[in-house]
Amino acid sequence: MAMGLGWMECIFAVPVRIAAFNLYQGVEDPGSAAYEATRAILQRVNADIVGVVEANGATQSNFNTLAASLGYAHTYYSPQGPMDTTLRTAVMSRWPITYTNAVQSPPGAKEMTRANGIVVVDVPGTTQDPTLVVVHYKALGSSAESFRRAIEIRRTVEALQNLGKGGSSNVFVIGDFNLVGSSPVRFDELPSTGLPSSYQLGSDVSFPVLYQTNPDFFFSGIGMGKASMLQADGDPRTFNTGGVLDYIVTSQTVLNRGFQAEIYNSAKDAGYAGLQKSGSPLPTSTSSTASDHYLIFGDFQMDNASPLETWITGFGLTGSLAELGADPDGDGLNNAGEYAFGTSPVDASSRPVTQSSVTGGIKITYLQRSGVTYAVKSATDLAVGFTGSVISSRSIPQPDGLPSGYEQYEATLTIGTKGFLKVEATVP
Numbered sequence: 001m002a003m004g005l006g007w008m009e010c011i012f013a014v015p016v017r018i019a020a021f022n023l024y025q026g027v028e029d030p031g032s033a034a035y036e037a038t039r040a041i042l043q044r045v046n047a048d049i050v051g052v053v054e055a056n057g058a059t060q061s062n063f064n065t066l067a068a069s070l071g072y073a074h075t076y077y078s079p080q081g082p083m084d085t086t087l088r089t090a091v092m093s094r095w096p097i098t099y100t101n102a103v104q105s106p107p108g109a110k111e112m113t114r115a116n117g118i119v120v121v122d123v124p125g126t127t128q129d130p131t132l133v134v135v136h137y138k139a140l141g142s143s144a145e146s147f148r149r150a151i152e153i154r155r156t157v158e159a160l161q162n163l164g165k166g167g168s169s170n171v172f173v174i175g176d177f178n179l180v181g182s183s184p185v186r187f188d189e190l191p192s193t194g195l196p197s198s199y200q201l202g203s204d205v206s207f208p209v210l211y212q213t214n215p216d217f218f219f220s221g222i223g224m225g226k227a228s229m230l231q232a233d234g235d236p237r238t239f240n241t242g243g244v245l246d247y248i249v250t251s252q253t254v255l256n257r258g259f260q261a262e263i264y265n266s267a268k269d270a271g272y273a274g275l276q277k278s279g280s281p282l283p284t285s286t287s288s289t290a291s292d293h294y295l296i297f298g299d300f301q302m303d304n305a306s307p308l309e310t311w312i313t314g315f316g317l318t319g320s321l322a323e324l325g326a327d328p329d330g331d332g333l334n335n336a337g338e339y340a341f342g343t344s345p346v347d348a349s350s351r352p353v354t355q356s357s358v359t360g361g362i363k364i365t366y367l368q369r370s371g372v373t374y375a376v377k378s379a380t381d382l383a384v385g386f387t388g389s390v391i392s393s394r395s396i397p398q399p400d401g402l403p404s405g406y407e408q409y410e411a412t413l414t415i416g417t418k419g420f421l422k423v424e425a426t427v428p
Contacts, residue, residue, distance in 0.1 A: 014123060014124075014125040014126040014301065014302040014303055015299055015300070015301055015302075016048050016049065016123055016130065016299075016300055016301075016302055017045075017046070017047040017048045017049075017297060017298070017299050017300075018047060018048065018049050018050075018051075018130070018132070018172055018174065018248065018297065018298055018300060019042075019045055019047035019049070019050045019051070019295055019296065019297035019298075020050070020051040020052075020053065020134065020174035020175050020176075020246060020248065020295070020296050020297070021038070021041070021042070021050060021051070021052055021053065021291065021293070021295040021296075022053035022054055022136070022175065022176045022245075022246060022291060022292075022293035023038060023052060023053065023054050023055070023290070023291050023293075024054060024291045024292050024293075025054055025056055025087075026054055026055060026056025026057075026058065026059035026062070026063070026087070027052075027055070027056070027059050027062040027063045027065075027066050028059070028062065029059075029062060030062065030065050030066070030069075033289050034289060034290055034291070035062065035066065037286045037287070037289035037290035038066065038290040038291070039066060039069060039070065040282055040286055040290075041264060041266065041282065041286060041287065041290055041295055042066075042070055042092075042295075043070060043278065043279065044264075044269075044277050044278060044279055044281075044282055045264055045277060045278075045295060045297050046277065046278040047297050048093070048094050048095070048123075049091065049092070049093045049094070049095075049121055049130070049132065050072070050091065050092040050093075051089065051090070051091055051132060051134035051174045051175055052089065052090040052091070052092065052134070053089055053134065053135075053136045053175045053176045053246075053293075054087050054136065054176075055077060055078075055087070055088045055089055055090035056086060056087060056088070057077075057080060057085070057086055057087070057088055058086070060077055060088075063075070063077070063090055066092075067092040070092070071094070072092035072093060072094060073093075073094065074091075074092075074093040074094070074095065074096050074097045074121075075090065075091060075092055075093070075097075076090060076091040076093075076097050076100050076117055076119050077090045077117075078090065078102050078114070078115050078116065078117035078134070079102055079115045080115065081112060081113060081114035081115045082105070082110055082111075082112050082113075082115070083110070083112070083113045083114070083196060083198070084113050084114045087114055087136060088114065088115070088117070089114065089116050089117045089134035089135065089136055089175060090117065090134065091117065091119050091121075091132065091134060093119075093121050095121050095122050095123055095124065096121070096122040097119045097120070097121055097122075098120050098121070098122045098129070099118075099119060099120035099131075100117065100118065100119050101117075101118040101159070102115035102116060102117050102118060103115065103116045103118065103133065103135075103152075103155050103156050103159045104155070104159075105155060105200075105202055106202045106203075106204060108200065108202070108203065109200050109201060109202035109203070110198055110199060110200040111148070111151045111152065111155065111199065111200070111201060111202060112152055112155060113136075113137070113138045113148065113152065114136050116133060116134060116135040116136060116137075116152075116156065116175075117133070117134050118131065118132070118133050118159060118163075119131070119132050119134075120132075123302055125302075126302040126303050128169075128170050128302050128303055129170070129302075130170040130171070130172060130302065131160070131163065131165050131169065131170065131171045131172070132171075132172045132173075132174060133156055133159070133160070133171075133172070133173045133174070134174055134175050135152075135156060135173055135174070135175040135176065135177065136175055136176045136178075137149045137152050137153065137176065137177050137178045137179075138152060138178060139176075139178045140178070140180070140181075141180040141181030141182070142181065142194050143181075143182075143185070143187075143191050143194060144191040144193065144194025144195050145181065145194065146181040146182065146185055146211045147185075147187050147190070147191050147195075147209060147211065148195070148199075149177075149178060149179065149211065150187075150209050150210065150211040150218075151201070151202075151205065151209070153177075153215075153218040153219075154205070154218070156173060157218060157219065157221070157222055160173075160222060161222060165222075165251075166222040166223045166224065166251065167222060167223015167224060167251050167252040167253060168223065168251065168252075168253050169251050169253070170250075170251060170253075170254060170300075170302050171224065171250060171251045171254075172248060172249070172250045172254075172300075173215075173219070173224070173247075173248075173249040173250070174247070174248050174249070174296075175246065175247075176245050176246050176293065177215055177245060177246065177247050178245055179212075179213040179214070179215060179244075179245070179247075180213065180243065180245070181211075181213065183211065183212045183213040183214075184210065184211065184212045184217075185210070185211040185212075186208050186209075186210055186211075187207065187208060187209040187210070187211070188207050188208050189207060214226075215247050215249050216249075219249050223251060223252045223253075224249050224250060224251050224252065225249065225250070225252060225255060226247050226248065226249050227247075227248045227249070227250055227255065227259055227261045227298055227300075228261065229248070229261035229262055229263055229296060229298065230262070230263060231262070231263045231264075231265045231268050231272075231294070232262065232265070232268040232269070232271075232272035232273060232274035233268050233271070233272045235263070235265070235268070236263070237263070237294070238263050238293060238294050238296060239292065239293055239294075240265075240287065240288055240291075240292055240293065240294060241292065245293065246263075246293055246294070246296050247296075248261060248296060248298055250300065254300050254301070257300070257301040257304060258301065259298050259299060259300045259301070260275055260298060260299045261275075261296070261297065261298030261299070262274050262275045262296070262297060262298070263294050263295075263296050264287065264294055264295045264296070264297060265287050265294050266281075266282040266283065266284055266285070266286035266287040266288075267284040267285075267287065267288075269281035269282055269284075270284075275297070275299065
């Protein structure tokens, strides 16, 4: 293809969808209502990597069956924890898992409730493979439990530092943080009551120990912070009886690239716009049948991209799309999903498009997820001032290094000084 902006010449922001799901006491038997609801939610969200919390050691075979049925060829199960010998954390991945470990206390200490798993996933199309820690910190809100959480998060931070990971890496700490109780709290000594008799604090810990219910307090020192997310209607709860227990904490570099994240609640699926999903909206009771927690997920980029490329690859749902709401132009396609680039009109003069010689137009390339049909149209009927039109859109030969699960397309269009394009996506 005769374009100045060639595939190998640009920096592609490889998109990855990451999810975390706290399942109540593990994966239940195949065929049970909870199993089928869990499977339906994972299929609907269609994440590339899934962290599973409360992956019961006794139901690992069910976990393996579930992963295989969804096409996740690579899995990891954390080892038995030092105090909770039942619950584990686990990972399902479309791509190979190249490193595994678990967050542990230092020699001579016994602090961790569970051995929270660490993995590195080999994501195609990038050398910046993500590191994920799937966590399930100590639950409940007593003073002793808050102290234990503070130490467990400290050990998580230390584990990442030992791996050389932080704010400039693709690092994700995902799962059930259980950050409840009084906040802030200062501990000048061990809590006098409530600690297990076998609890042994590491000799490297000095007082005071500080605790807060905001994960940013613990992770900002290594350049990480929480990814903001809400249910599709704006509800912040991740626990279905109230409260925010589950988070995705990631590197500041990842946050700066732009992302989209959501708390999936099937009760809101059909009635509100949200992130792009696979298949049809699920029955309203699906989430409550699957677990007492809602699944959380986000679309993140593994590499930096130029503003122009982010704009173009927005077609591929890389996180640069803004939801326009249900059926903004009245064409009856609200269920398919209608999106526009960015959050403000694109100024073509400040983001020049390198083009081949096309009479009356320019050529751009964009990506789409396999199995999703996109129709690229002008948005002249939207109140966003698009002043051009799409001349044609066609599939083109696929370049080397294209991420798995995506196809590259080419569109020829005219464009004025400012404007949006509309993408109508139909998911089979």
